[in-house]
Amino acid sequence: MALFIYGTATNTGKGFFTAEDRRNFFLRGYPGDVWVIGNSEKGALWLAEKNGVEKTKAEAQAIVDAEVTAAQAAWDALPIEQKNRPGFNQRPTAITLP
Amino acid sequence: MTTYNQLAGYRVNYLSTDPTLNSGNEGQVWYNSTSGTLKSLVQLKAWSAAGSLPVAKNEAGSDGTSTAGWTAGGSTGPAANTGTTATEEYSGYTWASGGNLNTARTGLGGSGFGTQTAAAVSGGYVQPGAGPTRTMYANAEEYNGSSWTSVTSMPTALNGVAQCGIQTAGLSFGGGSGYATPFVTTTLEYDGTNWTTGGSLNTAAVYQAAGIQTAGLAMQQSDTTGKGTESYNGTSWTTVANRNTARAQIVGFGTQTLATIAGGYSAGPGTPQFTETEQWDGTAWGISPASLGTATRTGMGIGTQGSGTSGLLAGGYQTNYLANTQEWNSTIFSPATGAWASGGNLNTARGGIMGEGTQTAAVAFGGDNPAPTGATELYNGTAWTNTGSMNTARGEGGAAGTQTAGLGFGGYIVPNTAATESFNGSTWTSVNSMNTARRGLGGVGLQTAALAFGGFTTARVASTESWNGTSWTTLPASMNTARDSLGSAGTQTAALAFGGFSTAVTGITESWNGSTWTSVNSMNTARYALAGAGTQTLALAFGGTSNPPITGATEQYDGTSWISSPPMSTARRDLGGAGTQTAGLAFGGGNPGALTATEEWTGTPSTGTASTLTTS
Numbered sequence: 001m002a003l004f005i006y007g008t009a010t011n012t013g014k015g016f017f018t019a020e021d022r023r024n025f026f027l028r029g030y031p032g033d034v035w036v037i038g039n040s041e042k043g044a045l046w047l048a049e050k051n052g053v054e055k056t057k058a059e060a061q062a063i064v065d066a067e068v069t070a071a072q073a074a075w076d077a078l079p080i081e082q083k084n085r086p087g088f089n090q091r092p093t094a095i096t097l098p
Numbered sequence: 099m100t101t102y103n104q105l106a107g108y109r110v111n112y113l114s115t116d117p118t119l120n121s122g123n124e125g126q127v128w129y130n131s132t133s134g135t136l137k138s139l140v141q142l143k144a145w146s147a148a149g150s151l152p153v154a155k156n157e158a159g160s161d162g163t164s165t166a167g168w169t170a171g172g173s174t175g176p177a178a179n180t181g182t183t184a185t186e187e188y189s190g191y192t193w194a195s196g197g198n199l200n201t202a203r204t205g206l207g208g209s210g211f212g213t214q215t216a217a218a219v220s221g222g223y224v225q226p227g228a229g230p231t232r233t234m235y236a237n238a239e240e241y242n243g244s245s246w247t248s249v250t251s252m253p254t255a256l257n258g259v260a261q262c263g264i265q266t267a268g269l270s271f272g273g274g275s276g277y278a279t280p281f282v283t284t285t286l287e288y289d290g291t292n293w294t295t296g297g298s299l300n301t302a303a304v305y306q307a308a309g310i311q312t313a314g315l316a317m318q319q320s321d322t323t324g325k326g327t328e329s330y331n332g333t334s335w336t337t338v339a340n341r342n343t344a345r346a347q348i349v350g351f352g353t354q355t356l357a358t359i360a361g362g363y364s365a366g367p368g369t370p371q372f373t374e375t376e377q378w379d380g381t382a383w384g385i386s387p388a389s390l391g392t393a394t395r396t397g398m399g400i401g402t403q404g405s406g407t408s409g410l411l412a413g414g415y416q417t418n419y420l421a422n423t424q425e426w427n428s429t430i431f432s433p434a435t436g437a438w439a440s441g442g443n444l445n446t447a448r449g450g451i452m453g454e455g456t457q458t459a460a461v462a463f464g465g466d467n468p469a470p471t472g473a474t475e476l477y478n479g480t481a482w483t484n485t486g487s488m489n490t491a492r493g494e495g496g497a498a499g500t501q502t503a504g505l506g507f508g509g510y511i512v513p514n515t516a517a518t519e520s521f522n523g524s525t526w527t528s529v530n531s532m533n534t535a536r537r538g539l540g541g542v543g544l545q546t547a548a549l550a551f552g553g554f555t556t557a558r559v560a561s562t563e564s565w566n567g568t569s570w571t572t573l574p575a576s577m578n579t580a581r582d583s584l585g586s587a588g589t590q591t592a593a594l595a596f597g598g599f600s601t602a603v604t605g606i607t608e609s610w611n612g613s614t615w616t617s618v619n620s621m622n623t624a625r626y627a628l629a630g631a632g633t634q635t636l637a638l639a640f641g642g643t644s645n646p647p648i649t650g651a652t653e654q655y656d657g658t659s660w661i662s663s664p665p666m667s668t669a670r671r672d673l674g675g676a677g678t679q680t681a682g683l684a685f686g687g688g689n690p691g692a693l694t695a696t697e698e699w700t701g702t703p704s705t706g707t708a709s710t711l712t713t714s
Binding site for chain 2: 002003004011012013014015016017018019020021022023024025026027028029030031038039040042067068070071072074075078079081082092093095098
């Protein structure tokens with residue numbers, strides 16, 4: 001049995017996830033509206049209630065990768081003064097889903 | 099009648115107010131003349147719900163502590179007696195997956211010893227059908243925090259072996275040698291390389307373990323007779339007092355002189371499980387008034403190497419497999435806790451955003467996406483509404499004040515600005531500039547009494563400036579550590595600076611008393627580009643980056659030390675923050691692109707509680 005459910009769901013703001021949800025199951029948000037959810041009945045129900053679309057881990061990772069690539073391109077276009085700031089505002093790095 | 103003075107040798111204090119509720123007064127009894135009650139500061143014992151396992155499971159190996167526990171292997175369902183290789187690690191609030199075992203197995207209930215970064219597990223079985231065919235394992239594996247490595251096997255294949263200790267000094271005892279075969283009295287000691295035989299148990303059985311290799315405690319589990327207890331001195335076992343209730347498939351943890359068992363069942367599978375908890379004080383077992391929130395058997399106990407005052411019951415089985423985590427605490431303090439929930443989304447996504455106010459009346463202003471913006475939004479506890487923009491668009495500035503009386507100062511506009519603006523709830527007005535243009539600075543206080551510190555000019559600075567409502571004054575006292583992109587909380591005369599980037603990412607924390615900065619305990623997670631909220635003695639730190647990764651880590655400061663707390667759902671850096679330690683607000687930021695997401699924190703700080711004594 002897989003540890004996590006992967007899916008996309010749009011964060012609609014207030015009430016999208018509650019403190020009770022956070023206590024009930026693992027929940028992490030990633031770029032591209034990707035959510036990693038603890039594989040439990042409550043976690044699966046939450047994704048369904050949010051009109052989420054379940055993805056495979058590979059599909060979810062591909063969405064995140066595309067977002068990171070876009071952010072890297074945006075960073076590459078920044079003025080050199082911002083890029084050169086030591087220890088700060090580094091080029092976005094890859095994100096690996098758990 | 100015997101008096102308290104005759105019993106205890108001293109009199110009960112007569113006080114008009116309760117004394118300080120800290121560990122120095124633990125066990126004290128006093129009469130509160132104001133409330134007319136006899137009171138005491140005693141340990142509170144309770145189970146509470148904690149973050150759930152990612153997957154429901156039982157019969158896994160487990161150990162560590164209640165803030166750094168682990169489980170490995172186990173069963174995830176009736177059809178999964180082939181066992182799992184999955185490892186989960188607990189942070190004190192949430193579980194994350196770790197490296198997989200090399201050998202999938204179950205039947206590890208109670209086994210395993212060591213820490214999250216130096217653990218060992220051994221034995222177990224796989225059972226493809228309903229039995230009696232069962233493949234037993236003797237093989238052992240060690241964990242280094244990321245991966246498991248096969249090491250020397252136990253001399254005998256066992257399941258349900260009880261284990262305690264550390265990776266280089268482990269103790270294993272009891273268990274079964276096959277499907278429905280007699281239990282064993284075998285004791286094995288592990289030194290990190292080899293297994294050697296120790297003194298035999300007096301009673302062959304399946305046990306739960308507490309303690310260490312040279313001071314172990316065996317807590318018998320059997321549905322009819324299982325309430326025996328034996329104590330190990332490094333050489334031999336001695337039978338000591340029985341528990342009150344015979345039951346099987348319990349969890350147990352603690353030390354040889356302070357242990358806890360809970361759950362289990364007494365009449366066979368399918369019957370109701372126990373919520374009952376028993377505590378061992380080194381001499382006798384007592385039934386605790388605190389019960390499990392969820393009756394459970396075959397769960398994973400965590401905390402055999404702990405202090406005996408805290409532990410975990412993770413997963414297990416009731417009428418189905420459980421993912422619940424239940425946390426045991428025996429303390430004069432209620433634990434600090436809290437959770438983040440989603441709030442209304444910002445209208446303009448941005449990082450480097452500034453903010454101030456409360457969870458239900460905040461203002462967010464400025465930021466970058468990627469160019470500086472002066473956009474300003476007001477939050478009412480539900481949604482953000484656009485209002486008048488700043489005169490000077492900027493990101494990474496300082497902020498002070500409230501939603502209707504705010505102050506924005508400094509920041510980044512290629513390269514830096516000293517510009518200061520005053521906000522009245524709808525309009526920004528330019529006022530006198532700071533003495534030193536800087537970005538990534540800390541800011542606290544009010545519109546008429548603010549403080550700015552640290553930041554980046556052409557290098558990281560430690561200087562402090564004070565705002566009196568009209569002008570900025572550079573103060574003679576600087577922070578001890580120059581840094582930028584730090585978190586801040588408090589007031590002009592009682593501030594807290596935490597984290598940031600100095601020569602490297604730091605968790606250094608400094609406290610300001612109105613005239614000098616003093617170094618205090620650092621955050622647990624070093625990071626910069628974080629946000630802060632609260633006061634000097636009740637602060638909240640959240641988000642940021644450890645260069646990398648970007649984090650959602652949350653910590654609460656109690657005036658002395660930082661306590662790790664549940665993280666935000668969306669990790670982010672360069673976010674805005676507002677509110678208090680018990681009602682915080684996080685908004686915007688980047689990961690990696692600019693975000694609109696808002697999260698609301700509801701926290702409960704750690705507090706001591708005086709109990710009122712009653713007569714019966």
